[in-house]
Amino acid sequence: MNYDDFRELKTYDIHKANILLGSASYDLGCSCGSGTNKAPKMLKELSRYLPPFDANFHNLERVKIYDFCDISNQNQEEDFYEALETQASKMLAYDKFMLFFGGDHSVSVPLEKAFYKKYHELGFTPVIIHIDAHMDILDEYMGSKMSHACPNRRALENGYQASDIHMVGIRSYEKGEVEFKQKNPLLHVVTADLFRELGAKEVVKQIQDKHDDKAVYYISFDIDAIDPGFAPGTGTPESFGLTPLEMRAFFEEVFTNLNVKAMDLVEISPLLDVNNITSWLGLKLLYEIFYQKFVRGNK
Ligand SMILES: [Mn+2]
DSSP states (O other): OOOOTTGGGBOSOGGGOSEEEEEEEOOTTOSSOOOGGGHHHHHHHHHTTOOSBOTTSOBOTTOOEEEEEEEEOOSSHHHHHHHHHHHHHHHHTTTSEEEEEESSGGGHHHHHHHHHHHHHHTTOEEEEEEESSBOOOOSOBTTBTTSTTOHHHHHHHTTOOGGGEEEEEEOBOOHHHHHHHHHOTTSEEEEHHHHHHHOHHHHHHHHHHTSOTTEEEEEEEEGGGBOTTTOOOSSSOOSSOBOHHHHHHHHHHHHHHSOEEEEEEEOOOGGGOSTTHHHHHHHHHHHHHHIIIIITTOO
């Protein structure tokens, strides 16, 4: 018998789900090194081999994933991003955890926009934690405002305040980004080096201290935040990145201390990978998150 995607964690009853999964199979926002449109399919295929446990014996079967949609490349860019925002709004209306597989990082733009609209209207403060080697804050890159180098700039236009965007793992800069950061000092940047100096607990505490209990968090996780030695399958690999263990420790702090409502995992390119280790790492980190968010303290 072949296993289904996510094996024991999969449900076909949306009301039993605690996670709604969307796929944004898109890579036209990439500058160099494409193939991220193949990631959702690869992640789901590999998940068929993953037993329902984290790394420490914890059973994850209370986690139920409902596969909501797969939006793929279409001919016109606007149509794709609009379709994505529409689907995200529908998913968020269920008040469950929204998880999206990208895709290049441009897919976060409509997802974060839908997230902002929903929670701002309800009186919450939507906050982004952008985990990445790059700040992604250029107004445009190679002629495109929807490049994967621009999502945080679009987020600022879509309602987010500079003080509500936290960037973690940063270590590579375009000149325009450095200038923009200097003009917008409220943007919170934790470089990969600063992360190592402070540790996961202190980084999350600093994020938490900037907000009150009305904050709801969107986690945008670019796999290139992790060092390319561990995560080579990505289009813009950057040396001196975080280790998988540092990332896991960060997620443990994030998901046990902050009210996280949505997350994306972007920039994995199966075409550039080695033995699928980058996809595997993304999946394994998600399973650790599943424990922290849905099982721990909920026994
Ligand atoms: Mn990046």
